[in-house]
Amino acid sequence: MFTSKEEFIMEFSKRIISTYGRCVSQSHVTEQFMVLESMVRDYASVNWATTKADIIKYNKKQMYYFSLEFLMGRMLVNNLMNLGIYDVAKIGLSELGINIHELEELETDAGLGNGGLGRLAACFMDSLASLSYPGNGNTIRYEYGLFKQKIEDGYQIEVPDQWLKLGNGWEVRKPKHTVDVKFWGTVQYNSETQKYEHKGAECVSAVPYDVPIVGMDTTVTNTLRLWHAQPSDNIPSNKDFRQYNQEVRDICQTLYPDDSTISGKTLRLKQQYFLVAAGLQAIIKYHLSLYPSLDNFHEKTVIQLNDTHPVLCIPELMRLLIDEHDYEWDQAWFIVSHTFAYTNHTVLVEALERWPITLMQALLPRVYMIIDEIHHRFHDEVIKRTGDKEKADRLGILKDGYCDMAHLAVVGSFSVNGVAYLHTQILKNDVMRELSDYFPGKFNNKTNGITHRRWLLYANPQLSDLIKQQIGDSWIEQPLLLSRLLDYSLDPKLQEQFIAVKKERKQRLADYILKNNHIQVDIDSIFNIQVKRFHAYKRQLLSVLGIIYQYYEIKNNPDYQMYPQTFIFGGKAAPGYYFAKTVIKLINSVAKVVNEDEDVSKYMKVIFIENYGVTLAELIIPAADVSLQISTAGKEASGTGNMKFMMNGAITLGTMDGANVEIVQQVAKENCEIFGLTTAEIEDLKPNYRVWDYYHNDPKIKRVIDSLVDGSWDNNREQFRVIFEELMNRNDEYFVLADLDAYLKALNRIEKRYQDQAEWAKACLINIAKSGYFSSDRTIKEYVDDIWHIEKI
Numbered sequence: 001m002f003t004s005k006e007e008f009i010m011e012f013s014k015r016i017i018s019t020y021g022r023c024v025s026q027s028h029v030t031e032q033f034m035v036l037e038s039m040v041r042d043y044a045s046v047n048w049a050t051t052k053a054d055i056i057k058y059n060k061k062q063m064y065y066f067s068l069e070f071l072m073g074r075m076l077v078n079n080l081m082n083l084g085i086y087d088v089a090k091i092g093l094s095e096l097g098i099n100i101h102e103l104e105e106l107e108t109d110a111g112l113g114n115g116g117l118g119r120l121a122a123c124f125m126d127s128l129a130s131l132s133y134p135g136n137g138n139t140i141r142y143e144y145g146l147f148k149q150k151i152e153d154g155y156q157i158e159v160p161d162q163w164l165k166l167g168n169g170w171e172v173r174k175p176k177h178t179v180d181v182k183f184w185g186t187v188q189y190n191s192e193t194q195k196y197e198h199k200g201a202e203c204v205s206a207v208p209y210d211v212p213i214v215g216m217d218t219t220v221t222n223t224l225r226l227w228h229a230q231p232s233d234n235i236p237s238n239k240d241f242r243q244y245n246q247e248v249r250d251i252c253q254t255l256y257p258d259d260s261t262i263s264g265k266t267l268r269l270k271q272q273y274f275l276v277a278a279g280l281q282a283i284i285k286y287h288l289s290l291y292p293s294l295d296n297f298h299e300k301t302v303i304q305l306n307d308t309h310p311v312l313c314i315p316e317l318m319r320l321l322i323d324e325h326d327y328e329w330d331q332a333w334f335i336v337s338h339t340f341a342y343t344n345h346t347v348l349v350e351a352l353e354r355w356p357i358t359l360m361q362a363l364l365p366r367v368y369m370i371i372d373e374i375h376h377r378f379h380d381e382v383i384k385r386t387g388d389k390e391k392a393d394r395l396g397i398l399k400d401g402y403c404d405m406a407h408l409a410v411v412g413s414f415s416v417n418g419v420a421y422l423h424t425q426i427l428k429n430d431v432m433r434e435l436s437d438y439f440p441g442k443f444n445n446k447t448n449g450i451t452h453r454r455w456l457l458y459a460n461p462q463l464s465d466l467i468k469q470q471i472g473d474s475w476i477e478q479p480l481l482l483s484r485l486l487d488y489s490l491d492p493k494l495q496e497q498f499i500a501v502k503k504e505r506k507q508r509l510a511d512y513i514l515k516n517n518h519i520q521v522d523i524d525s526i527f528n529i530q531v532k533r534f535h536a537y538k539r540q541l542l543s544v545l546g547i548i549y550q551y552y553e554i555k556n557n558p559d560y561q562m563y564p565q566t567f568i569f570g571g572k573a574a575p576g577y578y579f580a581k582t583v584i585k586l587i588n589s590v591a592k593v594v595n596e597d598e599d600v601s602k603y604m605k606v607i608f609i610e611n612y613g614v615t616l617a618e619l620i621i622p623a624a625d626v627s628l629q630i631s632t633a634g635k636e637a638s639g640t641g642n643m644k645f646m647m648n649g650a651i652t653l654g655t656m657d658g659a660n661v662e663i664v665q666q667v668a669k670e671n672c673e674i675f676g677l678t679t680a681e682i683e684d685l686k687p688n689y690r691v692w693d694y695y696h697n698d699p700k701i702k703r704v705i706d707s708l709v710d711g712s713w714d715n716n717r718e719q720f721r722v723i724f725e726e727l728m729n730r731n732d733e734y735f736v737l738a739d740l741d742a743y744l745k746a747l748n749r750i751e752k753r754y755q756d757q758a759e760w761a762k763a764c765l766i767n768i769a770k771s772g773y774f775s776s777d778r779t780i781k782e783y784v785d786d787i788w789h790i791e792k793i
């Protein structure tokens, strides 16, 4: 394609002319961006073709990652860098008078996800390709990704995310591979063929759009397949076309439609089945183009289910095998139960998926019949093996009018994994204890990871260069070799250089904050950062109460001294999550008072960064001194932001939760700042927890809590009532007050530690040195060895 800047310039100029009919000097930046994007995609296509050919040539087994979320972010820099052509493009463009960074800024994030689970899928895609494994993604091509967050008067406002406005230059539409998906209708038994037939169904066509996933320093290029719904040729005759058309469009319109109504719930279930049915049909067709039958399907295909959202895969593959490929139940079950592996990402009861049976039965009549059969066979088997009917009822899939998707996932998969050591322990010993005991060996742990290419190499070139200068660049291929930095953590020169890099990154963030929030922050202050989805268990409220506490300390004590701190928040709350949205409003209200108060703002500033997402994370995380990971112990399955911060040289101020436990294990306690109740302590405290004791026993805490409802932060005293109620009248489900004192003490220790810059830099360097373990390359290797058993191409 192009290997030199001359070739690049020629190709680029040619494309500008042939696509837009004008020369480079007259072209618009968006045109330049789109041409660059198309060049990179075509460049990747060469390897894409050979990868596909090699998989066939060597009969490789492939892994498919099914997920309702893929939070890819921007892809231009990532792809240019992974392909090793970033510099050629940069210099070539610059000779044409074009600044590559300006083009980079034009790309909109592919925000097809909420948070951790979706970003994990994206990191896995990068590691799979970079390690040369055949692994592909399947998801929905949502027309609108996660909403764009605006802050108006301190409130979160949701605006549609029109990520496809300029088109998506990375995708290739594949109409030839369109398949039909059926909803509604009834099932009839045909006694002649002895088969069940789906009658009167509503067909929807699924069209795939393929996105190349390029690895670093490899020719392997995998595929992320985005499924799009469009009207089928088999339009139901009894249906008004306009209504049908609208219903079809709705399927791929938004990620997580509001599910507070029945029609919203139906739509979500439709989305799940749409992905599952389309994805499986395509894989089966592909398999049958290479092999005579599906007998060896599970030997050539492994499917990882990202949480329960795509778990309909299990009954759907049964249906395809039995109804469309003439398998008997037992044979089909053998293939199915050797194909799927399931990852659990949460132990919060409200996030465990349960679908009303009536809904499933109506929308997916044949699939429901199969689920019912799976349930009864499993139920009978449990009774036969244990003689315990109540146990069989508890372990079953159908209960109280609902279908328990996690149980379906466990029964139908050959592997079930948690995403961090502690989380897997909780699954095995608590939340899914009985199922885990029933299936010895099925449950396993795969501690999450993040791609060090995006999160260190590309997001923080300043730090990467410093590391390269000190220990070379072998860590890029083998991230564990970051540990070579350990030898230099005491080196004053490196410490100083690290501090300089950190300052530079803090300055960039400060510039952004000045431009967007119109607030000047002091880059010598400690940057305490908490960026993540807003959720009660993540306890953004704990940091806010900490800020309020310190505010009163400063106000009530003229001699009060503290080292300046900047608290930076970012994250979105689910549109219907009133409590979380009120916490956002509280942060903004407190920020206004704090930042405008001269006595206080010299010590403390509070910033809320609007619309946190992948691209902003790349700016924010490298600038952190302190990473706030303060969830109630036992609630955060893993966390992955914690790993990104650590890799960028921030100190974790956190609880013993999720992967924090393993961060501590890597770096030792003295290189973190750990506080608060442990999982076991919370369990002990639970029956006797009385939040009012904390209120009455400490006047300072009482002052903080009262401020929520006495008009201190808003003229409307009712504004933050829901927070007061959650804490005080619903007995503080997430133990915020139980941990407040320990949190404040930990913040104090941070303040002291930070003032010894050499010691601080040493701890940061140790964190970076030990972060290699959290590369998703390590995670992927574990999945490959223990679950997928796929080979490099």
Ligand code: 26Q
Residues within 6 Å of the ligand: 114, 115, 116, 117, 118, 120, 309, 345, 346, 350, 351, 352, 353, 419, 448, 636, 637, 638, 639, 640, 658
């Ligand atoms: C629930 C009910 C019905 C439909 C959907 C859902 C639903 C949707 C999304 C439930 C959960 C999610 C997202 C979960 C998530 O992002 N979990 C995070 O996964 C990360 C990757 O493993 C972990 O690091 C985080 O700890 C975990 O919170």
